[in-house]
Amino acid sequence: MVNREKRESLVYTVDDQEMPLEVVSSLIEAIGGHIRVARFRCASDVLLAANQVVPDLLVTDYRMPQIDGIELIGAFRALPNCAQVPICMITSIDDRATRIDALKAGATDFMLKPADPLEVQVRITNLLTLREQQLMLMDRAKFLEGKYVQKDRQERARRKEAIMILARAGERRDTETGQHLVRMAKYSRIVAEAISMPEKRCNLIEDSSPLHDIGKLGIPDSILRKPSKHTPEEWRVMQSHTIQGYEILKLDTSDWEEIQLGSVVAKSHHERFGGGGYPENLRGEQIPMPARIVAIGDC
Numbered sequence: 001m002v003n004r005e006k007r008e009s010l011v012y013t014v015d016d017q018e019m020p021l022e023v024v025s026s027l028i029e030a031i032g033g034h035i036r037v038a039r040f041r042c043a044s045d046v047l048l049a050a051n052q053v054v055p056d057l058l059v060t061d062y063r064m065p066q067i068d069g070i071e072l073i074g075a076f077r078a079l080p081n082c083a084q085v086p087i088c089m090i091t092s093i094d095d096r097a098t099r100i101d102a103l104k105a106g107a108t109d110f111m112l113k114p115a116d117p118l119e120v121q122v123r124i125t126n127l128l129t130l131r132e133q134q135l136m137l138m139d140r141a142k143f144l145e146g147k148y149v150q151k152d153r154q155e156r157a158r159r160k161e162a163i164m165i166l167a168r169a170g171e172r173r174d175t176e177t178g179q180h181l182v183r184m185a186k187y188s189r190i191v192a193e194a195i196s197m198p199e200k201r202c203n204l205i206e207d208s209s210p211l212h213d214i215g216k217l218g219i220p221d222s223i224l225r226k227p228s229k230h231t232p233e234e235w236r237v238m239q240s241h242t243i244q245g246y247e248i249l250k251l252d253t254s255d256w257e258e259i260q261l262g263s264v265v266a267k268s269h270h271e272r273f274g275g276g277g278y279p280e281n282l283r284g285e286q287i288p289m290p291a292r293i294v295a296i297g298d299c
Contacts, residue, residue: 007034009128012049014040014072015061020113024059024090027120035128043067047075054081056131057124062091062098070098073105084134086127090115160207163258167210180298181210188297204261209294211262212269215245239278242267261290269294 011028015021018041025037038055040046043064050058058076062069069089076082089102092113099110108130109123167181189206197205216224219241223234230238245266249259268291271277273284 009035009056009131010053011035011037011057011059011124011128012040012046012055013037013059014043014046014064016041016064017061020061024115024120027117028059028124031121031125043069043072043075046072047079050076050079050082054079055085057127058085058087059124060087060089062089062093062102070101070105073102073107077106086131088123088127090120156203156207159256159258163207163262164210167214184212184294184297185209186297187299188294191293191296204257205290205293208258208262208265208290209297211245211249211259212265212294212298213241213245214248214262215241215243215266217248218244239270242270242279264288265291265294267291269298271295 013021013025013028015024021039021041025039028035029037038049040049043060044067046058046060049055058073060069060072064072067075069091073087073089076085076087086108087106088109088111089107090111090113091098094112102110109127111120111123164181185206188209189202192202192205219238223230223237226234246263249263249266265288267279268282268288271280271282271287271291272295273287273292275281275283277283277287
């Protein structure tokens with residue numbers, strides 16, 4: 001993770017009266033040169049600014065025309081990326097109900113005017129430290145998410161390679177199967193995406209579909225490679241590759257979802273929506289959706 005360097009803190013202060021606004025803003029600026037204060041006399045201007053650039057802290061008065069401080073806090077919290085930004089209300093209204101309403105609206109801290117200058121600076125420093133810690137946690141979360149995504153991609157690539165090695169075992173025995181493994185996997189994914197399946201499910205269908213004919217490993221060469229028409233008995237043997245593929249893959253005891261899904265596809269990809277397929281003569285929605293998708297991709 002990249003270390004967060006010392007950064008400038010942006011504070012928005014708002015008060016409809018110029019003198020209190022300047023007093024509070026100057027106290028905040030005096031904390032250190034890393035703090036930049038943007039002053040506002042109108043609450044609506046603060047919302048417009050925050051919608052463009054999210055501050056690290058909002059300091060607001062309560063009594064203001066058009067939009068009061070509590071209404072401002074609620075509107076500010078609803079803006080993108082402002083839900084966690086610390087908010088401090090500084091007001092001369094010494095009323096418990098006002099404090100409770102401000103806190104309920106989303107205020108982080110509350111001070112009364114005239115506030116002690118040192119107390120203002122200490123509380124503002126604490127709120128900015130809180131914001132800095134929030135940003136560090138968000139950085140860490142993004143870093144871990146990126147590592148997880150990278151690891152997940154690497155793991156999927158390894159599994160996909162292992163599945164293709166297994167699937168290509170049939171390539172040496174059935175040339176047609178070997179030639180279109182990658183192509184039919186892509187076609188199957190396109191079909192899955194076309195019916196709005198989640199990305200993870202699309203990945204699983206793409207990665208497991210090459211296993212659809214793995215059962216042909218159990219078919220004798222004399223039947224599998226026979227150039228002429230099969231006898232009824234030979235055709236029954238050919239059809240058994242669906243069950244054999246299912247039996248091969250269902251024995252896997254790992255948590256590989258691709259293998260588990262592959263067993264379903266291997267067994268049912270020769271079923272037909274209108275009936276007449278094999279091995280179980282399923283029809284319509286009796287046929288598992290992944291098998292229906294792969295049947296289309298295997299055309």
